[in-house]
Amino acid sequence: MALNYTEIVRTGLSRQVAESIRAAILDGRLQVDDRLPSEDELARRFGVSRPTVREALKVLAAQNLIWSRRGPTGGNFVSQPDPEGMSRAITDAATLLVAVGVFNVDEMVNARLETESLCCRLAASNHSAADIAAMQAEIDLQQNASLSDEDYCASDVRFHRALVAATANGPMRLMMYAVIESFIPISNMLIFPHHERARATASHQNILNAIAAREGETAAQLMRGHLEGMRSELTGALDRRAAGRAPDSQSKTDMSKGSQP
Template identity: 30%
Template sequence: MSAGLGNGEQGPGGVPVLGQRVLRPRQQVEDALRGAVLGGTLKTGDQLPAEAELARQFSVSRATIREALSALQSQGLIRRVPGARGGSFVQAVDHHSLGKVVQESMHNLLQLGSLNFAEVAMVRQYLEVPSVVLAAANRSEEDLAELREIVQQQKAASVDDPVVPELDAQFHTAIARMSGNRALASLVYALHRESEPVSYLELSPTVGRKTVSQHQRIVKAIADQDEAAAEAAITEHLKYLRQHIKAATEKALKD
């Protein structure tokens, strides 16, 4: 089970290093299957062979196969469908799946109490500033039309409309996508979905109008391709949200 000899490295005294780390069977199976997914041997949507067949091919137990598949599932590379017609299927491996995997992980950590809302929200806010600056530099006319349409829907919605949080998420994640940096867009998507600020606000018509007004200033700065104005507008907006979320949280604790 060694990974091979003769890698060209030199040990003490110039003696060639012959040994390499010996992998456990589960790790070897996991590495082989991961390589098949990332290398393109297995395509998005492909079904992996059944556990019994994989166990035969690798000459390991089914328990070892299950452990390897569980690891790949936690990494977002495969999804496992129960039932007679189920099995293990290759997930899409792109920046969209990255955002979903990060979101699921953040959701679990928030649910367990390992992280709190304030920590996640702070990281999201740090990422949204460079996102809007890049969006101002890279936006297209189609991007502007999308943002303006979202803001129009926000203006028409009442503060108690359940669509309000979703529109807010669309606005911020669209800007991150316009940045042109897919890794950045994936992270903003995940963090915003799990720390959606509007959900934590005590919304009122005044807060709603102020938020929409701030969104309009952000869109104008992006349209003008004014990076400095875009940064200033998003910073003002995020500061406003932080203040109102803090006030709402303090009020809830007192009540």
Template identity: 50%
Template sequence: MTVEFGNVVTVSAAKQIAESIRAAIIDGRLQVDSRLPTEEELAHRFKVSRPTVREALKRLAAQHLIRSRRGPTGGNFVASPAPDEAAQSLANATTLMVAVGEFSLDDMATARLELEGVCCRLATVHRTDEQLEVMQRELTTQRDTLLTDEEFCASDVRFHRALVDASGNPILRFLMHALVEALQPVSNMIIYRVRDRQSIIGFHERILSAVARRDADAGERALNDLVGYTREQYREALERRAKRAG
């Protein structure tokens, strides 16, 4: 199959070539598992050098859009979507945006409350006994007084990941990956000195109980209280930082 790509200009040629191929993948002109033209063919088509084509292919590989295979039947192929890899890329980008100040933790709390609230309501309908057991195991872990702050944070993340998984909605799971996997650890690192573990455990117990009883309203109230508590602890942590700096 011959695929027509748009013309490119010489400035940032590798980037434009990557975008042209990406567009062909997204709109279906290049199907999953189809083989891309060779580097030589692409260089001739785009009127650029092979190193420029290689750079474009590296960009596509970094976006998980293509994969390479060696051997007589090898080459570069359109990759099948990998939700976990894409979600992790989103989480990494989100963490960076927080680090440079593009997203505030208050923005995060608002987004988390809205999205995880939907997940919580859906979880009361779609949750399984196995998912309840996962959440219960994390609660048991969190009650261990010998747990380090890092271990408690990791368990906190796993608890909310299980809640999101219980929603049964793959799109929400994908979107919440950025909030739960990236932003919650950042928040925990800031507030761990001022938060009370027993308070966090108490909110988690209320959430789990509501999901187990299939009580959507109670689940959302518990989640709302947890996010409100986190916001307050975040403000307190920032005040303490300001005093030390002063």
């Protein structure tokens, strides 16, 4: 067993055990489907109690790093990595960072400008007929004037998700997960109902046409124009929010002045 059993101090024991096993998985000392030692054996080698080991294993299971099987041939085994599960964790973290103001609007738009332009180039080279059909289906839906804002936003996310899928590039799909599942919904939440849906839908169609024609650079430039337009809408939405708060602040100031002798 290629685990280091000596680097455990007496604080945060379960976390340290989990980190030690996690490090062995990430650097390849433990391979997919390798069976971990029993809880008793891990407790003995790490010099901790079985409940401490059990808590560490729960942490690793929650991170989708191990799975368990009951029975005579059971135990805890190293999991096959789950890109979608890891992507969800990235998305949750990104959403939280945006919510508390760590990422601002310009940062989100700039990130999308660079990454989605690259996605357009890759999609133009690598797309399948099914990818084109998936994006076109969303555009057709977006052209329905009776579509609610919520449903339009959901379709917008699916369009960009399909565009990323069309890159046929696994690492790109992983990296783009937070952009698609976090940044786009947050942006949509800010700009609707002031969003010009017809213009956005037309932009989607133009981008798709260029991708379908395998004109990657044209698609990338169209995407940049689409996102720069969104930047203007986001700035306007934030300005409207600020203006909406200003009268309250002013009235409070006036009330404060009026209450002075």
